Each structure stands twice: as C-alpha cells, then as structure tokens.
Amino acid sequence: DTEVTQTPKHLVMGMTNKKSLKCEQHMGHRAMYWYKQKAKKPPELMFVYSYEKLSINESVPSRFSPECPNSSLLNLHLHALQPEDSALYLCASSQKNSGWRLAGSFDTQYFGPGTRLTVL
Amino acid sequence: AQTVTQSQPEMSVQEAETVTLSCTYDTSESDYYLFWYKQPPSRQMILVIRQEAYKQQNATENRFSVNFQKAAKSFSLKISDSQLGDAAMYFCAYRSAEIQGAQKLVFGQGTRLTINP
Numbered sequence: 618d619t620e621v622t623q624t625p626k627h628l629v630m631g632m633t634n635k636k637s638l639k640c641e642q643h644m645g646h647r648a649m650y651w652y653k654q655k656a657k658k659p660p661e662l663m664f665v666y667s668y669e670k671l672s673i674n675e676s677v678p679s680r681f682s683p684e685c686p687n688s689s690l691l692n693l694h695l696h697a698l699q700p701e702d703s704a705l706y707l708c709a710s711s712q713k714n715s716g717w718r719l720a721g722s723f724d725t726q727y728f729g730p731g732t733r734l735t736v737l
Numbered sequence: 738a739q740t741v742t743q744s745q746p747e748m749s750v751q752e753a754e755t756v757t758l759s760c761t762y763d764t765s766e767s768d769y770y771l772f773w774y775k776q777p778p779s780r781q782m783i784l785v786i787r788q789e790a791y792k793q794q795n796a797t798e799n800r801f802s803v804n805f806q807k808a809a810k811s812f813s814l815k816i817s818d819s820q821l822g823d824a825a826m827y828f829c830a831y832r833s834a835e836i837q838g839a840q841k842l843v844f845g846q847g848t849r850l851t852i853n854p
Binding site: 648650657658659660662665666667672673675705707709714723724725726727728730731733 | 772774780840841847
C-alpha cells in the first residue's frame with residue numbers, strides 16, 4: 618500500500634484567515650514533504666521532515682508553518698496568505714533506504730492527491 | 738546542481754500506438770535515482786517507473802519502459818499500446834542517492850501527453 622491522504626481536497630480562504638492542511642500516511646515512512654505546484658509547472662519543494670524533525674526549509678515565507686506531530690502526520694498551517702499563494706499543495710512521503718545504500722538516505726517519494734488552495 | 742530537461746512541452750499519439758517521451762539530466766554524481774511521474778487532470782502525482790543509476794538493465798512496468806543511457810545522461814519513457822487513461826502531464830525527476838537525509842526531487846518542466854481516440 619502506497620497511500621498518502623490529504624485533507625481538505627479544496628480550500629478557499631481570505632487573506633486574514635487561519636487554516637491548516639493535513640497529510641497522513643500509514644506506511645511507516647520516516648520522511649515527509651510539502652510541495653507547492655502552480656498550474657502547468659512542476660512541484661516546488663517547501664519543507665522536508667525527517668524523523669519528525671524539520672530538515673529542509675526552502676526559504677518559505679513564515680506565513681506557512683509546518684508541523685509534524687508524529688511520524689504519520691504532517692500539517693501545514695496557513696496564516697495571512699496572499700492571492701499568489703493560491704496553488705495545489707502536495708504532500709509526499711518516503712521510506713528509509715535499507716541494505717547497502719547510504720545510511721540515512723531515503724527512497725522513492727509517494728504523493729498524496731493534493732489540496733487545491735484559493736486565496737481571495 | 739542537478740538539472741532535468743524535458744524538451745517536448747506537448748506530445749500527442751493515437752490510441753494503441755507507441756510514444757516516447759524524452760528526458761535528459763545533468764549531474765556529476767554516479768549514484769542516483771530517476772523517476773517518471775504522471776499527473777492526470779485529477780492532480781495526483783502517480784509514480785510510473787523508477788530507475789536506479791547503478792542498474793544497467795532498463796526498468797519496465799507493464800506497458801511502460803525506459804531507455805536509460807547513463808553515459809549520455811538520457812532517460813526516456815516509452816509507452817506502448819497507448820490508452821486514453823494515459824493522457825496526463827508527465828514529469829521526469831532526479832534524486833541523489835549520495836546525500837544523507839531526505840532530499841528533494843529535481844523535476845523537469847513536464848510533457849503534456851494527449852491520446853487521440
């Protein structure tokens with residue numbers, strides 16, 4: 618099973634609202650990722666959590682605040698967003714490599730269905 | 738830094754025919770992964786096929802196969818017996834296997850594939 622779930626599917630919010638996106642996986646993966654994708658463009662990495670610790674922040678504005686409460690769950694808290702933040706937000710997860718591969722490296726990323734965010 | 742190039746923004750193919758999508762990449766690393774992901778209008782990024790750089794044998798998954806040319810840094814995707822459900826945006830992606838920790842995927846710009854009935 619390679620399922621990553623995301624809620625909600627769609628979200629419309631005003632610039633003064635606070636909302637959260639949720640991502641969940643039950644595959645025992647220890648790395649989780651947030652990507653932002655604009656129309657007709659590839660996904661852009663925002664954050665990476667590795668063993669529930671933030672390991673990569675791609676200089677994302679502070680109005681996006683990630684949280685990893687446990688190894689299965691990843692949240693993205695949104696506050697004071699701008700209309701240009703409207704996009705598809707994708708979550709992904711990956712498992713630790715086993716065997717001879719570099720210790721601490723991770724394998725294939727599996728994506729959730731995304732949340733379509735519209736900021737008015 | 739690694740880069741991935743997909744030189745065909747759009748392609749179309751007749752149903753039941755074969756189509757090949759191109760991807761080239763640039764890296765100085767010797768160990769890495771290459772992926773093809775499919776993103777249909779439903780938006781979900783679906784893994785199509787995966788290749789590990791140390792494996793000389795080309796990966797295959799049912800109707801999908803790759804032509805991996807490591808020296809040429811080329812990684813093309815062949816779809817045989819195209820079906821209407823194959824219509825999607827296809828992204829080629831690279832990931833290092835030489836760096837500790839979870840790393841980002843480096844994506845190409847995508848190729849939009851249309852299947853003509």
